[in-house]
Each structure stands twice: as C-alpha cells, then as structure tokens.
Amino acid sequence: MEVTKYTSSLIGETPLVQLQRSVPYKAAQVFVKLETANPTGSIYDRVALNLIEVAENDGRLTSGQKVVIATTAEVAASFALLTASKGYDLVAFIPDTASQYDLTVLRAYGAKVNLVAGGNGVANAITQARDLGQTSGHVFLDVYNDEANAAVHEHTTGLEIIEALGGTPDAFVTTVATGGTMTGVGRALRKQNKKVQLFAVEDKDAKFLGGEVAYPSKETGFNAGILPLNLDTTLYDSIIDLDLAKAAEMTRLLAINEGLIVGIAGGASVAAAIAVAQTLGRNQKVVAVVPDDGRRYIAQGLFDFKQEL
Known part of the structure; x- marks a missing residue:
C-alpha cells in the first residue's frame, strides 16, 4: 500500500x-x-474531478474563485469533496427535495447550500447557478452539459x-x-x-x-x-x-x-x-x-x- x-x-x-x-x-x-x-x-467523484481539473487547465478556475454548481445533492457531494480537498469554496444550488442526510454531507464538507424549488427537478437550480457563475469570482461548472x-x-x-x-x-x-x-x-x-x-x-x-x-x-x-x-x-x-x-x-x-x-x-x-x-x-x-x-x-x-x- x-x-x-x-x-x-x-x-x-x-x-x-x-x-x-x-x-x-x-x-x-x-x-x-x-x-x-x-x-x-x-460515480460522480470521477465527474467532479474531471470538470474541476479541465476548468483549472483551461484557466477558467483559479485560486480564490468559488465553484458554482446546480445538481442533485448526491452529485453535489462529489464536488464538495473535491473543492474541499483543493481549497475552493463551493456554492451548490440544490432542489429542495434533497434528503436531510445528503444536506448534512454537503455542509460537512463546508459547501454553501442554496435550496431551490424542486418541482421541476434541477431546472430552476441551473438558472440561478448559471446567473451567479457569470459574476466576478465565480465559475459555474455544468454537470449536465459539459x-x-x-x-x-x-x-x-x-x-x-x-x-x-x-x-x-x-x-x-x-x-x-x-x-x-x-x-x-x-x-x-x-x-x-x-x-x-x-x-x-x-x-x-x-x-x-x-x-x-x-x-x-x-x-x-x-x-x-x-x-x-x-x-x-x-x-x-x-x-x-x-x-x-x-x-x-x-x-x-x-x-x-x-x-x-x-x-x-x-x-x-x-x-x-x-x-x-x-x-x-x-x-x-x-x-x-x-x-x-x-x-x-x-x-x-x-x-x-x-x-x-
């Protein structure tokens, strides 16, 4: 070992x-x-790692910036793990249908969680996350379309x-x-x-x-x-x-x-x-x-x- x-x-x-x-x-x-x-x-540990590293390698994500995502709480946990280990802050927009277990995991990794009306799934969360990602100091990583x-x-x-x-x-x-x-x-x-x-x-x-x-x-x-x-x-x-x-x-x-x-x-x-x-x-x-x-x-x-x- x-x-x-x-x-x-x-x-x-x-x-x-x-x-x-x-x-x-x-x-x-x-x-x-x-x-x-x-x-x-x-499995989303693989996805989170690659999206983050691609963003780092192409210059979109640099030290001091905040990673913004919109997805289910389970997927967000993978991003929370990776951002914590790499020293980034994570802002996660999550449907409010998420379980208390998943929300606790996210917060344990230090993620800032924004609960969004989840009746239509992640669509509302994506809209809000994309808007925040366009502001200074934030980078939106799109797990569904990247x-x-x-x-x-x-x-x-x-x-x-x-x-x-x-x-x-x-x-x-x-x-x-x-x-x-x-x-x-x-x-x-x-x-x-x-x-x-x-x-x-x-x-x-x-x-x-x-x-x-x-x-x-x-x-x-x-x-x-x-x-x-x-x-x-x-x-x-x-x-x-x-x-x-x-x-x-x-x-x-x-x-x-x-x-x-x-x-x-x-x-x-x-x-x-x-x-x-x-x-x-x-x-x-x-x-x-x-x-x-x-x-x-x-x-x-x-x-x-x-x-x-």
Missing part, C-alpha cells in the same frame, strides 16, 4: 465484481462496476471495464441521469467492438429518454427534469423502463445474496442487466454500473425488513 497526499488519487480504478447468487443459471454472466468504492461512494463528464467515462470507466474483462462485454447497462456514463462508456466499448449492446435504464414513472415530458424522478440517479446534452441519444440500442419498486427489491437482494449495499439506481441497473442476461444466455457477459452506495437509503428504511429465523 502506498501513501497518498491527495484525495483525488483515490478516485477511479473501481472493482468489477461478478454476481454469484443473484443471476439465473442459464443466463449470461453479470458483472457490476462498483462505483461505491469512490471516496463519497458515488463534455468533460462523458470524457472521463470514455477515458477511465470504459477502459477499466475492458481491461478487467480482457475485452468488451456483450452488453452494457446503466441508468441515465446526467448522461455521461452511457455516452462515455458506450463510446469506449464501441471503439473496441461495434457489436456491444447498450441499454439505457430509466424510471418508468419519470420517462424522458423517448422524448416524453421530463418530469423528474423521485429517486436520485434517474431523470432530474432535463434531457442533458451529455447524453448521445443515438448511441444506445434500447431503453428499459423499470419500476422503482423492482429496483428497491433488487437493492435488498444484492445485500442478502451478494453482500453489496447499493443505492436504488444500482438496484435498477442490476435488475435490468439480469433481464438482459436472460435473453443472451450462458457464456455471454453483461456489465451493469452501480453508481452509488446505499448509505443514504439505510436512514430512509430501505433495508428495514425482518428475517425469519
């Missing part, structure tokens, strides 16, 4: 784990990319999957929120193998990938009320509309069967991946992204169920 000076060095190189007890016998192998291993337990989001997944997450498997999977499955994971990983996989099937997962009660009205999902990791420019809608082969009750059930099963405490979005990705695996059959490989851990859901009672002895 090596000593590290920087929190940012702990981001990425997350494990790829093959599920053992959750996949039907005749189905394809299912592997999960555990982004829970990042410092905040979220190409640095997809780029980090193309150059890290996707390549890590290929390296771990010794090649590309037959199918890749992920939920869609900011759009960067599907676009970046999808591009990396397709550069190696144009036949890789890509599946985008969304909340069936907050559909937006097919052009529907973008009502935000009640859960993080899905539709936040906008269709992000990060998302290449020509890339994926199919959209899987998933009931969040099934996602929650899979989340609990992953804890019992695999020893993995993950979030609802992770449960959704895995549930969809297992469904895909059953159509492909044995000797095929499916990779699903688990974007965040389940700590926030413990406080919400997701795992409070009694076991028969």
Whole structure:
C-alpha cells in the first residue's frame, strides 16, 4: 500500500465484481462496476474531478474563485469533496427535495447550500447557478452539459471495464441521469467492438429518454427534469423502463445474496442487466454500473425488513 497526499488519487480504478447468487443459471454472466468504492461512494467523484481539473487547465478556475454548481445533492457531494480537498469554496444550488442526510454531507464538507424549488427537478437550480457563475469570482461548472463528464467515462470507466474483462462485454447497462456514463462508456466499448449492446435504464414513472415530458424522478440517479446534452441519444440500442419498486427489491437482494449495499439506481441497473442476461444466455457477459452506495437509503428504511429465523 502506498501513501497518498491527495484525495483525488483515490478516485477511479473501481472493482468489477461478478454476481454469484443473484443471476439465473442459464443466463449470461453479470458483472457490476462498483462505483461505491469512490471516496463519497458515488460515480460522480470521477465527474467532479474531471470538470474541476479541465476548468483549472483551461484557466477558467483559479485560486480564490468559488465553484458554482446546480445538481442533485448526491452529485453535489462529489464536488464538495473535491473543492474541499483543493481549497475552493463551493456554492451548490440544490432542489429542495434533497434528503436531510445528503444536506448534512454537503455542509460537512463546508459547501454553501442554496435550496431551490424542486418541482421541476434541477431546472430552476441551473438558472440561478448559471446567473451567479457569470459574476466576478465565480465559475459555474455544468454537470449536465459539459463534455468533460462523458470524457472521463470514455477515458477511465470504459477502459477499466475492458481491461478487467480482457475485452468488451456483450452488453452494457446503466441508468441515465446526467448522461455521461452511457455516452462515455458506450463510446469506449464501441471503439473496441461495434457489436456491444447498450441499454439505457430509466424510471418508468419519470420517462424522458423517448422524448416524453421530463418530469423528474423521485429517486436520485434517474431523470432530474432535463434531457442533458451529455447524453448521445443515438448511441444506445434500447431503453428499459423499470419500476422503482423492482429496483428497491433488487437493492435488498444484492445485500442478502451478494453482500453489496447499493443505492436504488444500482438496484435498477442490476435488475435490468439480469433481464438482459436472460435473453443472451450462458457464456455471454453483461456489465451493469452501480453508481452509488446505499448509505443514504439505510436512514430512509430501505433495508428495514425482518428475517425469519
């Protein structure tokens, strides 16, 4: 083990784990990319780091300036971690639907939190953050529309999957929120193998990938009320509309069967991946992204169920 000076060095190189007890016998192998291993337990640590470093490298962000973001509280936590470790102040515009747990995490990192009416997701927050970002001493980083989001997944997450498997999977499955994971990983996989099937997962009660009205999902990791420019809608082969009750059930099963405490979005990705695996059959490989851990859901009672002895 090596000593590290920087929190940012702990981001990425997350494990790829093959599920053992959750996949039907005749189905394809299912592997999960555990982004829970990042410092905040979220895939957005990668995104926050890249957006900040790109802004530093191109001169937009310099010492003494304040970083301004507009996003969900979970995503904001990744920016709060990185700005704290790099010595920047963070101003976060967050929908007022955020949980007390997530707000406490943000404030623990020293972020200034501005709660914005969240009925339409992050749209109001983005408007206010963009306005502040145009004032002196502030830099707005746009997690939904900055190409640095997809780029980090193309150059890290996707390549890590290929390296771990010794090649590309037959199918890749992920939920869609900011759009960067599907676009970046999808591009990396397709550069190696144009036949890789890509599946985008969304909340069936907050559909937006097919052009529907973008009502935000009640859960993080899905539709936040906008269709992000990060998302290449020509890339994926199919959209899987998933009931969040099934996602929650899979989340609990992953804890019992695999020893993995993950979030609802992770449960959704895995549930969809297992469904895909059953159509492909044995000797095929499916990779699903688990974007965040389940700590926030413990406080919400997701795992409070009694076991028969």
